[in-house]
Amino acid sequence: MRQSSEPFKVESDDSMSDDDEGIFVSPTRPSESTRLPADGELTPTNLDPNGDAIVIIPGKNTSTSPAKSFRVSTHVLGLASKIFMQIFGPRHFSAPGTPRIRTIEGVHHRATLDDDDPIAMEVILGILHFKVPEAAAQMDARKLANIAIHCDKYNCTRVIKPYLADWFKEANTILPTTSILPSTGPTSVADDDSSDSDDSDSDDSSDSEDTKLSEQLGFLLLAAHFFRDEKQFKHFSKVVVQNLTPTFSAEWEKDALLKLLSRTMKSKLVDKVKKCQGYLRNDLESGISRLLGHAETHKVRGDLCGKCGVVYSTLPTTRECSDCEFTEFYPSYCSKDSRVGEYVENMKRFGLWSSKRFERCPVSQLTRKVAKLAENIFDDEVHECDGRDKCPLRLELTLLNKAFMKRSDSLEGISLFPLQKSRKRQRDEAN
Known part of the structure; x- marks a missing residue:
């Protein structure tokens, strides 16, 4: 069973002018946790403060799969993977009706990766931008498997390879x-x-x-x-x-x-x-x-009860088997x-x-x-x-x-x- 090579779903929006109403998001430090307010606004993690795109990964929006968004550089992602180049390349983002999202700094391209795991993508996108997230430092077997699946999906395993030995070692210690x-x-x-x-x-x-x-x-x-x-x-x-x-x-x-x-x-x-x-x-x-x-x-130390077969290393003082009360004992042999x-x-x-x-x-x-x-x-x-x-x-x-x-x-x-x-x-x- 293979995952689709079309990793994101694009929501069609009309071209957005400066006066259009849109979703506003504010930048955060890379270490700041993602929040999902009631109005659907996501605070992106700044993987690149000068990034030209916002990647939104809804996940299941649960404690184990929280929704996340990231400000990324499409140039960096394109260099890391041909799949990313197709997603974030000039041909896609120059097309009419391309989804965009407005931030405090301006309007950014937007891509929603509906089918992806937010934590796995947080690790991958962070490493591609030379910012190793905390999730990469706390590795377990399931997380490692998820990361591997997504690396294969986006054809960027070679970039992640330097981390594999340590990850397998850490996951193996559990x-x-x-x-x-x-x-x-x-x-x-x-x-x-x-x-x-x-x-x-x-x-x-x-x-x-x-x-x-x-x-x-x-x-x-x-x-x-x-x-x-x-x-x-x-x-x-x-x-x-x-x-x-x-x-x-x-x-x-x-x-x-x-x-x-x-x-x-x-x-x-x-x-x-x-x-x-x-x-x-x-x-x-x-x-x-x-x-x-x-x-x-070979002679075995002790004597054998002639009825039940219990071997006594030392005969009872009553010379009576405690199990069957039999009184006849014989030498025991191996x-x-x-x-x-x-x-x-x-x-x-x-x-x-x-x-x-x-x-x-x-x-x-x-x-x-x-x-x-x-x-x-x-x-x-x-x-x-x-x-x-x-x-x-x-x-x-x-x-x-x-x-x-x-x-x-x-x-x-x-x-x-x-x-x-x-x-x-x-x-x-x-x-």
């Missing part, structure tokens, strides 16, 4: 710094709900945070796309694959800006997420066959069957065994869970046998952790997709 997504599900035995049921709601507690993060990553990817920044696009597409689940595509379709990303692009990212999740799932399940390949047996059972039980406790819960976890979260599981298994309170560091279960979880980390780190982003340009846009840029 994202969580630890593995991007917050952990939702058990990360330790103490955090676990001891359930790996497909109906469990434990992974839904951070849905709002995950949705917000999904949108932020989408805006950053959108910004890189419209700025034509290959490096940033590859970086953020990799971050998307590492830290979002396949449902992000449906979430992006709900936002008007994110819908500008092509479905082919989103489909390719979803496929990469699913493919990586599939590899990790295969790594996890193949651990069982590897464990069954180790026939050695065998291939017990290792497989413990392996599966731990996967369930960390929400890794159910295929549905597995798919609801981003790659980064799956990697964190396995890393925590591999760390816990070396705790003697969790698993202690005579095999120590050579215990097949400990070795398998260590290998699984390395495999998950390697797959996550080796993920690559995708290359820039071409911009879809209308025939009219192509003609405009060619002129």
Whole structure:
């Protein structure tokens, strides 16, 4: 979905004489905020005190999209962009009936950009006039995406390019710094709900945070796309694959800006997420066959209840199981069957065994869970046998952790997709 290359709507007025009634606007300092009085008068921001045109951007006239107007130099804008040259060029403003607006200093040409975002245009017009507005110093992902879209619309990205590295860096700092997504599900035995049921709601507690993060990553990817920044696009597409689940595509379709990303692009990212999740799932399940390949047996500290299977490191003084009151205990061993059972039980406790819960976890979260599981298994309170560091279960979880980390780190982003340009846009840029 492309925005129109005709970025403003001209309201037809008759040629204005000095005696005609018109809208009066007074100049302000660049830092003075825009006001919208009841009579519709706008106080323009002086980007050029000697400017020959007033640009009015109505926006939605809300707190997030306040109406703004600017006194600009049509010569400066024309040098920055061919699109601006067509809008503010001599051919347009010399035509009969061209809209004009009267200020204290005199009569200025007027252009109303109805379809544009006021804050994004404030940044762009300010930079083109060597006056960086406050809005440019407080960057966030959505604002950056909006600026990128407008830079592409007016073909002036090359002028904005020196600011991009800092903007992307600042917008990126709002994202969580630890593995991007917050952990939702058990990360330790103490955090676990001891359930790996497909109906469990434990992974839904951070849905709002995950949705917000999904949108932020989408805006950053959108910004890189419209700025034509290959490096940033590859970086953020990799971050998307590492830290979002396949449902992000449906979430992006709900936002008007994110819908500008092509479905082919989103489909390719979803496929990469699913493919990586599939590899990790295969790594996890193949651990069982590897464990069954180790026939050695090691003595486990403690005794096993002959009825319920509870292992006691120290037998109760009553020599009676506190769970089932059974009185017969047997030596406990770390065998291939017990290792497989413990392996599966731990996967369930960390929400890794159910295929549905597995798919609801981003790659980064799956990697964190396995890393925590591999760390816990070396705790003697969790698993202690005579095999120590050579215990097949400990070795398998260590290998699984390395495999998950390697797959996550080796993920690559995708290359820039071409911009879809209308025939009219192509003609405009060619002129």
